[in-house]
Amino acid sequence: xxxxxxxxxxxxxxxxxxxxxxxxxxxxxxxxxxxxxxxxxxxxxxxxxxxxxxxxxxxxxxxxxxxxxxxxxxxxxxxxxxxxxxxxxxxxxxxxxxxxxxxxxxxxxxxxxxxxxxxxxxxxxxxxxxxxxxxxxxxxxxxxxxxxxxxxxxxxxxxxxxxxxxxxxxxxxxxxxxxxxxxxxxxxxxxxxxxxxxxxxxxxxxxxxxxxxxxxxxxxxxxxxxxxxxxxxxxxxxxxxxxxxxxxxxxxxxxxxxxxxxxxxxxxxxxxxxxxxxxxxx
Amino acid sequence: xxxxxxxxxxxxxxxxxxxxxxxxxxxxxxxxxxxxxxxxxxxxxxxxxxxxxxxxxxxxxxxxxxxxxxxxxxxxxxxxxxxxxxxxxxxxxxxxxxxxxxxxxxxxxxxxxxxxxxxxxxxxxxxxxxxxxxxxxxxxxxxxxxxxxxxxxxxxxxxxxxxxxxxxxxxxxxxxxxxxxxxxxxxxxxxxxxxxxxxxxxxxxxxxxxxxxxxxxxxxxxxxxxxxxxxxxxxxxxxxxxxxxxxxxxxxxxxxxxxxxxxxxxxxxxxxxxxxxxxxxx
Numbered sequence: 176x177x178x179x180x181x182x183x184x185x186x187x188x189x190x191x192x193x194x195x196x197x198x199x200x201x202x203x204x205x206x207x208x209x210x211x212x213x214x215x216x217x218x219x220x221x222x223x224x225x226x227x228x229x230x231x232x233x234x235x236x237x238x239x240x241x242x243x244x245x246x247x248x249x250x251x252x253x254x255x256x257x258x259x260x261x262x263x264x265x266x267x268x269x270x271x272x273x274x275x276x277x278x279x280x281x282x283x284x285x286x287x288x289x290x291x292x293x294x295x296x297x298x299x300x301x302x303x304x305x306x307x308x309x310x311x312x313x314x315x316x317x318x319x320x321x322x323x324x325x326x327x328x329x330x331x332x333x334x335x336x337x338x339x340x341x342x343x344x345x346x347x348x349x350x351x352x353x354x355x356x357x358x359x360x361x362x363x364x365x366x367x368x369x370x371x372x373x374x375x376x377x378x379x380x381x382x383x384x385x386x387x388x389x390x391x392x393x394x395x396x397x398x399x400x401x402x403x404x405x406x407x408x409x410x411x412x413x414x415x416x417x418x419x420x421x422x423x424x425x426x427x428x429x430x431x432x433x434x435x436x437x438x439x440x441x442x443x444x445x446x447x448x449x450x451x452x453x454x455x456x457x
Numbered sequence: 458x459x460x461x462x463x464x465x466x467x468x469x470x471x472x473x474x475x476x477x478x479x480x481x482x483x484x485x486x487x488x489x490x491x492x493x494x495x496x497x498x499x500x501x502x503x504x505x506x507x508x509x510x511x512x513x514x515x516x517x518x519x520x521x522x523x524x525x526x527x528x529x530x531x532x533x534x535x536x537x538x539x540x541x542x543x544x545x546x547x548x549x550x551x552x553x554x555x556x557x558x559x560x561x562x563x564x565x566x567x568x569x570x571x572x573x574x575x576x577x578x579x580x581x582x583x584x585x586x587x588x589x590x591x592x593x594x595x596x597x598x599x600x601x602x603x604x605x606x607x608x609x610x611x612x613x614x615x616x617x618x619x620x621x622x623x624x625x626x627x628x629x630x631x632x633x634x635x636x637x638x639x640x641x642x643x644x645x646x647x648x649x650x651x652x653x654x655x656x657x658x659x660x661x662x663x664x665x666x667x668x669x670x671x672x673x674x675x676x677x678x679x680x681x682x683x684x685x686x687x688x689x690x691x692x693x694x695x696x697x698x699x700x701x702x703x704x705x706x707x708x709x710x711x712x713x714x715x716x717x718x719x720x721x722x723x724x725x726x727x728x729x730x731x732x733x734x735x736x737x738x739x
Contacts, residue, residue, distance in 0.1 A: 284659040304657055339651070346647045347658040351665035354636050356720040357698045363723050364693060365628045369621070373727055375586055376629040377566040381731065382664045383633035388724040391717045398705055398713070409702040411646060413695065416639045420691040423680055431680070435673045438638040441645050442670040445655055449663065 176258045176283065177232025178295030181211040183328040186297050196222040205292050223250060228324065231257040235265065235396035242268040245276075254317050256281050256324075260344065260393070262308045262337040264400040269310060277317035280308030280337060282344070283330055290390040301329035308337045345404035350412055352394055353405070355386035458540045458565065459514025460577030463493040465610040468579050478504040487574050505532060510606065513539040517547065517678035524550040527558075536599050538563050538606075542626065542675070544590045544619040546682040551592055559599035562590030562619060564626070565612055572672040583611035590619045627686035632694055634676055635687070637668035 177195075185193040195206040195215035203215040216222050223229065229245075231238045238259045245255070252275045259265045262280045269278035285303035305325045309318055318334075325332045335343075362380070366372030398405055422431040459477075467475040477488040477497035485497040498504050505511065511527075513520045520541045527537070534557045541547050544562045551560035567585035587607045591600055604614045617625075644662070648654030680687055704713040 284657055303659065306657070333656075335653070339653075342647075343651065343654055343657050346644050347654055347662045350643065351640060351661045353698070353701055354640055355665055355724075356717060357694055357701060358633060358636055359720040359724050359727075360697050360716065361632065361690065361693045362628050363719075364697075365624075365690065369625065371617070371621075372625055372629055373730060374615075375566055375588070375625050376727065377585065379633045379668050380629045381727075382667045383637055384724055384727070385664045386661050387720045388728060389721070391714060391721055394717060395710065395714055399708070399710060402705055402708065406702060406706045408643065408647065409698065409705070411643045412639055413698055413702065415642050415646075416635070416691065416695055416698065419635055419639060420688060420695065423684055423691070424688045426681070426684065428677065428681060432673060432677055434642065435638060435676060437645075438641040438669045439671070439673055441641050442637075442666055445641075445658065445663075445666070446670060448655060 176299075177230065178206070178209070178211050178292040179297060179299040180230065180232065180258070180283075180328065181206065182209070182295050182297040183300060184324075185212055186210060187327070189324075189327045194222045194226070202292060209292060209295065211292065211295060219244075220248060223248070223253075226251055226253050228254045228256060228320070231255070231259070233259075234390075234393040235259040235261050235400045237396070238265055239268045239400075242272065242278075246271045246273065250276050252276070254279060254320050256321060258283060260348070260397045261401040262306075262340045266308055266310055266337050270312075274312075277313055278310055279313050279317060279321050280310070281321065281325075282306040282308075282340065283325075284348075285330075290393065298329070300325075303330045304333050305330040306340050307332055307334045308340060309334065341401050342404045345401055345408045349397060349401060349405045350408045352386045352389060353398075353409060354412065355384050359384050359387040458581075459512065460488070460491070460493050460574040461579060461581035462512065462514065462540070462565075462610065463488070464491070464577050464579040465582060466606075467494055468492060469609070471606075471609045476504045476508070484574060491574060491577065493574065493577060501526075502530060505530070505535075508533055508535050510536045510538060510602070513537070513541070515541075516672075516675040517541040517543050517682045519678070520547055521550045521682075524554065524560075528553045528555065532558050535559070536561060536602055538603060540565060542630070542679045543683040544588075544622045548590055548592055548619050552594075556594075559595055560592055561595050561599060561603050562592070563603065563607075564588040564590075564622065565607075566630075567612070572675065580611070582607075585612045586615050587612040588622050589614055589616045590622055591616065623683050624686045627683055627690045631679060631683060631687045632690045634668045634671060635680075635691060636694065637666050641666050641669040 181193050181195055184190045193212045195212040196219055197203050200217055203217055206212045206215040231241050238257045250273060254277045256279050257265055258281060260282060266280040272278050283300055283303055283305040285299050307321055322332045362372055463475050463477055466472045475494045477494040478501055479485050479499060482499055485499055488494045488497040513523050520539045532555060536559045538561050539547055540563060542564060548562040554560050565582055565585055565587040567581050589603055607614045644654055
């Protein structure tokens with residue numbers, strides 16, 4: 176996410192200077208080689224010097240640790256934005272930042288299951304919704320600056336409060352991940368005595384299981400910082416799945432047909448809402 | 458499926474004559490317009506006349522009705538193949554065919570969630586596994602003829618018995634469909650008071666829910682003719698999902714990390730097995 180944003184900003188000539196910060200020297204070299212930044216460093220304090228906008232683009236709990244660390248450092252007056260996938264825990268941590276820093280929670284809705292700088296794509300944000308979660312102390316000017324940044328890389332800013340965001344993504348992002356993971360684990364369990372299962376797995380399995388390939392630490396941070404909402408959504412899913420299983424077990428074809436038809440209608444309605452770039456694989 | 462096979466055979470010049478049979482005159486016209494067949498008709502008896510290979514390409518229970526209907530008609534000596542997605546009920550029905558007909562159950566593993574002749578694609582079968590389920594009465598020569606047909610359209614024939622096939626597809630095809638359906642129903646239920654849910658749904662939801670857009674009558678036939686296996690697999694899925702939910706609810710991070718890591722390793726292993734054409738969207 177961070178690499179893609181840096182690339183979009185740098186390659187599009189959208190910022191005076193794009194500076195990357197990474198823990199490992201190899202990542203610094205890679206960012207330069209991939210033309211993702213003007214300059215990169217392993218030194219956070221060096222990168223912060225003179226920054227107008229600071230973007231935290233790591234897994235959620237690492238973002239929270241960075242915010243705590245930044246709160247103890249000398250910071251320039253800046254807009255501090257994060258790209259984390261859950262928002263309540265992050266905006267809570269942002270409250271502790273010094274008064275001259277303008278914090279703003281944010282979440283671009285365009286992740287891939289692949290991670291790392293090698294997978295960076297400057298077009299990742301095009302047409303994607305990008306949620307903004309302002310704090311009470313976030314000024315209208317800071318919000319406008321963030322909106323300008325987001326629109327510059329082709330995304331669509333959308334202001335939500337943190338709790339509503341976390342609840343929505345529990346349903347449309349974290350639930351699909353857990354379902355994909357359960358699917359892979361069940362197929363592996365059933366396939367323990369029949370390796371043919373993997374050979375036969377076709378596009379249906381491929382798509383439904385894709386999210387199970389997501390980065391584990393990233394997803395664990397998401398689940399652990401959104402436990403209440405994810406648990407509630409999973410409880411609904413268990414109930415719905417149990418209901419479908421019961422209808423099938425009892426051979427109750429008519430109510431089963433009604434539910435499958437309803438799901439198909441909703442999925443078709445959703446597919447028709449997708450921007451053109453997504454239609455080919457909808 | 459039938460349209461794609463006809464197209465591959467006709468456009469590739471792989472058969473002396475490809476004849477389509479459809480219930481509706483419009484489909485007959487469409488098949489000719491799309492260059493899927495040499496000739497098409499709504500009259501089954503006319504199409505059967507002189508046929509060497511008869512392919513039944515409808516939903517499973519409709520295939521079974523066709524087999525019953527064919528058993529009462531004057532049939533040429535031919536190979537009778539079906540493309541149905543479950544096999545036990547179909548090969549059982551095939552037992553009643555006259556002795557001069559060579560029946561063979563089959564299932565190409567390359568469906569799309571879109572159906573109908575307009576979605577036909579002559580390259581659909583390329584590199585796809587195509588399961589063959591011979592009956593006791595199926596001759597080696599008939600099996601070889603089917604293998605030749607399958608290889609001619611680029612697929613990979615694979616002989617399995619009916620029960621094993623049905624159990625495998627319950628896990629890798631029918632379970633993903635039911636999970637996708639449950640996902641869409643849960644998101645719709647949770648989103649009843651917040652339409653934002655559909656606007657935020659990104660690629661993760663899109664891919665995981667894709668199968669819920671499948672043709673309902675086709676899927677209902679599949680589920681109703683494979684109830685025992687699907688129910689068993691769904692029971693495993695409910696148990697796995699309940700386990701993941703429990704770990705999350707209790708905040709048991711280490712066992713959760715272990716399961717997510719295991720699922721990711723398996724999904725990566727599977728992605729590495731996919732033919733090249735699939736890698737871009739794995």
